[in-house]
Amino acid sequence: MSVLEVQHVTGGYTKKPVIKDLSFTIGKGELVGLIGLNGAGKSTTIKHIIGTMLPKEGDIRLNGVTLKENTDKYRTAFSYIPETPVLYDELTLREHLALTAMAYGIDEATLAARSEQLLKEFRMEKRLNWFPSHFSKGMRQKVMIMCAFLVNPSLYIIDEPFVGLDPLGIQSLLDQMDTKKKEGASILMSTHILSTAEKHCDRIILLHEGRVRAQGTMADLRKAFAMPHATLDDLYIAMTKERDHEEHA
Numbered sequence: 001m002s003v004l005e006v007q008h009v010t011g012g013y014t015k016k017p018v019i020k021d022l023s024f025t026i027g028k029g030e031l032v033g034l035i036g037l038n039g040a041g042k043s044t045t046i047k048h049i050i051g052t053m054l055p056k057e058g059d060i061r062l063n064g065v066t067l068k069e070n071t072d073k074y075r076t077a078f079s080y081i082p083e084t085p086v087l088y089d090e091l092t093l094r095e096h097l098a099l100t101a102m103a104y105g106i107d108e109a110t111l112a113a114r115s116e117q118l119l120k121e122f123r124m125e126k127r128l129n130w131f132p133s134h135f136s137k138g139m140r141q142k143v144m145i146m147c148a149f150l151v152n153p154s155l156y157i158i159d160e161p162f163v164g165l166d167p168l169g170i171q172s173l174l175d176q177m178d179t180k181k182k183e184g185a186s187i188l189m190s191t192h193i194l195s196t197a198e199k200h201c202d203r204i205i206l207l208h209e210g211r212v213r214a215q216g217t218m219a220d221l222r223k224a225f226a227m228p229h230a231t232l233d234d235l236y237i238a239m240t241k242e243r244d245h246e247e248h249a
């Protein structure tokens with residue numbers, strides 16, 4: 001059974017749909033990249049999956065249930081790392097981790113063990129008592145990343161994680177993702193850093209004006225575009241030209 005099933009989902013902010021008849025799945029232990037131009041609908045897709053927007057048509061199942069069928073099961077099955085960090089100004093890093101643990105029912109001993117490992121990995125051990133106002137942009141992002149990885153969910157949803165992190169931070173994040181994947185977790189990641197997506201994703205979903213233009217492994221995508229030696233950058237540019245061509249036709 002797939003961990004995440006998005007079936008014929010249409011949705012948007014007004015009557016005019018932004019995502020149209022989206023269907024894709026993510027299996028256990030898979031890292032799937034959500035790729036598309038600015039405004040293609042990546043963040044809107046993610047908002048539907050995390051439940052801040054509800055589909056106008058279709059449904060989304062996480063571990064077999066929709067948000068409506070079993071809100072608690074659905075909500076605790078994923079953790080989400082937003083593109084822009086959302087932190088509590090009045091809570092320290094330590095308190096952010098503790099609050100996350102509380103929300104997901106993680107006991108003290110597990111919290112302590114996982115925090116220690118994550119703080120070391122992201123080189124934040126000395127900042128446990130700091131408040132967000134003293135953090136740099138990358139550090140704020142690391143707080144969100146650590147909170148997400150603390151939870152050990154079935155699915156990680158990560159919106160454009162690489163912008164703003166230094167190269168060591170990026171490597172730590174990729175290492176964490178790899179470890180979690182090996183433990184059986186699934187990951188949906190949106191990014192514009194195509195070389196990283198090509199290198200690390202098991203499958204790619206190419207979004208084009210709110211629709212899935214193509215999806216699959218790099219081999220599948222090369223086949224779909226009839227470009228046997230293409231990189232993901234090449235395929236992406238081909239998709240853009242396709243659109244320009246259609247617009248001028």
Ligand SMILES: Nc1ncnc2c1ncn2[C@@H]1O[C@H](COP(=O)(O)OP(=O)(O)OP(=O)(O)O)[C@@H](O)[C@H]1O
Pocket residue numbers: 013014018036037038039040041042043044045
């Ligand atoms: N809050 C909103 N209200 C109305 N329309 C919105 C809102 N947020 C996004 N949109 C519209 O929905 C469409 C898809 O936007 P979305 O943010 O999902 O794109 P994206 O693929 O994540 O883009 P980017 O790469 O720039 O982050 C765009 O046309 C955008 O104008």
